[in-house]
Amino acid sequence: MIRVDDFFLDGSRVCNFNWRARDMGSGQLRFGRGCEGVMELGIHGVDKGTFYRLFDGIDVDFGTSNIARDTQMNWPEWMDKWEDYVKEAYNR
Numbered sequence: 001m002i003r004v005d006d007f008f009l010d011g012s013r014v015c016n017f018n019w020r021a022r023d024m025g026s027g028q029l030r031f032g033r034g035c036e037g038v039m040e041l042g043i044h045g046v047d048k049g050t051f052y053r054l055f056d057g058i059d060v061d062f063g064t065s066n067i068a069r070d071t072q073m074n075w076p077e078w079m080d081k082w083e084d085y086v087k088e089a090y091n092r
Contacts, residue, residue: 001082002037019051020085050066080089 004017016038020031038047046064054060 001078001085002040003082015039015041017049019054020082021054022085029085029089031089 001021002017002019004015007015016036017036019037020029034053036053037049037051040047048061048063051060051062065071074082
């Protein structure tokens with residue numbers, strides 16, 4: 001999951017984001033400090049971006065063909081999923 005808090009605040013089409021992820025093999029959660037990235041937006045949405053330190057310190061680039069679009073999920077559901085990573089990690 002990604003979360004963007006600074007869409008175009010400085011007038012550019014580039015924004016930073018934070019990410020949270022679960023390793024599908026081990027189930028290990030990754031979130032918090034260092035889980036960041038950057039993406040560039042174009043006319044039709046995200047053109048390209050980079051997850052910093054996604055796999056053991058390796059940066060991973062993505063483009064529009066790599067993005068799954070889930071149009072069924074609403075904002076409160078996204079926020080719940082975002083917060084669930086922390087709750088699960090700390091058994092809350």
